[in-house]
Amino acid sequence: MSRGSAGGLVGLSAAAVGLLISMAGKLIVPLLQGRRIPSLVFALIAFVAVALLRLPLYGVVLSLAPVSVAVFWWRGR
Amino acid sequence: MKDDSALSSFLVQLVFLAFVSIGGINAAVPELHRQVVDINHWLSEQQFTDFFAIANAAPGPNLLIVTLIGYQLGGAVGALAATAALCTPTCLLTYFIAHAWERFKDAPLRIAIQAGLVPITVGLVAATAYLIARAADQSIAAVAISAATAAIAYFTRIHPLWAFAAAAALGFAGLV
Numbered sequence: 001m002s003r004g005s006a007g008g009l010v011g012l013s014a015a016a017v018g019l020l021i022s023m024a025g026k027l028i029v030p031l032l033q034g035r036r037i038p039s040l041v042f043a044l045i046a047f048v049a050v051a052l053l054r055l056p057l058y059g060v061v062l063s064l065a066p067v068s069v070a071v072f073w074w075r076g077r
Numbered sequence: 078m079k080d081d082s083a084l085s086s087f088l089v090q091l092v093f094l095a096f097v098s099i100g101g102i103n104a105a106v107p108e109l110h111r112q113v114v115d116i117n118h119w120l121s122e123q124q125f126t127d128f129f130a131i132a133n134a135a136p137g138p139n140l141l142i143v144t145l146i147g148y149q150l151g152g153a154v155g156a157l158a159a160t161a162a163l164c165t166p167t168c169l170l171t172y173f174i175a176h177a178w179e180r181f182k183d184a185p186l187r188i189a190i191q192a193g194l195v196p197i198t199v200g201l202v203a204a205t206a207y208l209i210a211r212a213a214d215q216s217i218a219a220v221a222i223s224a225a226t227a228a229i230a231y232f233t234r235i236h237p238l239w240a241f242a243a244a245a246a247l248g249f250a251g252l253v
Contacts, residue, residue: 004249011222011248012130013213015241018226019133020103020206025231027100027199039196046200050107051207054115057108061097061197069193076189 035075042068083119084151084158087112091143091162095170100198102140102163106205113146120149126212134241140164218253 031039042064049060090112098105106129113119120128128149132142140163147159181187214220226240247253 003251007248007251007253008245009127009130009248010213010215010219011244011246011253012134012241013126013209014219014222014248014253015226015237015244016130016133017206017210017213018223018228018240019230019237020202020209021223021227022230023103024199024202024206025227027195027202031196031199035192039192039199042193042196043200043203046197047203047207048200050201051204054107054111056111057097057105057201058093061099064197065099065194068197069190072192073186073189076185076192 035072038068038071038075042071081151083117084147084155086117087119087146087150088158088162091159092166095163095166098201099194100201102138102142103205104198104201106142107201107208109142109146110208120146122212124149126209129209130213134238134245136238216253218247222247222253 028043031043046060046064049055049064050057094105094108097108110125114122114125128142128145132139132145135141140160143163144156144160148156151158178187210223214223222240222244226237226244229235229240230237244253
């Protein structure tokens, strides 16, 4: 790969990161209006488990999702 | 690299991946990265980041990253098979869930499921941003591009493709 196209890909990667950040931002803002604490806690646990601890997605989602849904179910009643 | 056993085990992973990627392909990227780069070493960190960038910049769905990995592992057949392996379960799942979802629109359980899954999606998308940023944002210029793109996509109605074009041009000129 030429140096120019490799450089172009570096630029594209950086832009793609920006797009992801805005996507996470757009998703998180509505959460800040409703049930703030459980929302942020579950978002943080998912982030730490997957990004920092590098745990498999299957374990994280299959254990976290039922707990999260149960919490919102219980609070919503 | 042409490797049939790598391709077939990648395909099996994709079939199951659809069921836990709450929030779509961008929520599944950390798991793809774990399997493809960390565990199996099918792609280098650089290749994975490049594929992610191409999939995001190219028009069309971001699941293109899976198509590109499939191509890397098994050529054109790998590309098609990987795309199908990811899409088929998703399409079936969406088809059946969409019906139930509409029907139980106001049911408390449905509302709880949605409220419970969105925060996890946020965490997973943020995890993807973190992983890709670690590889992509190696210079101050790259960090600036990420920040500018995030601001443009969040605050304005300008299509992100313009940010991608500008970022690619800056990179091509050797400025990133």
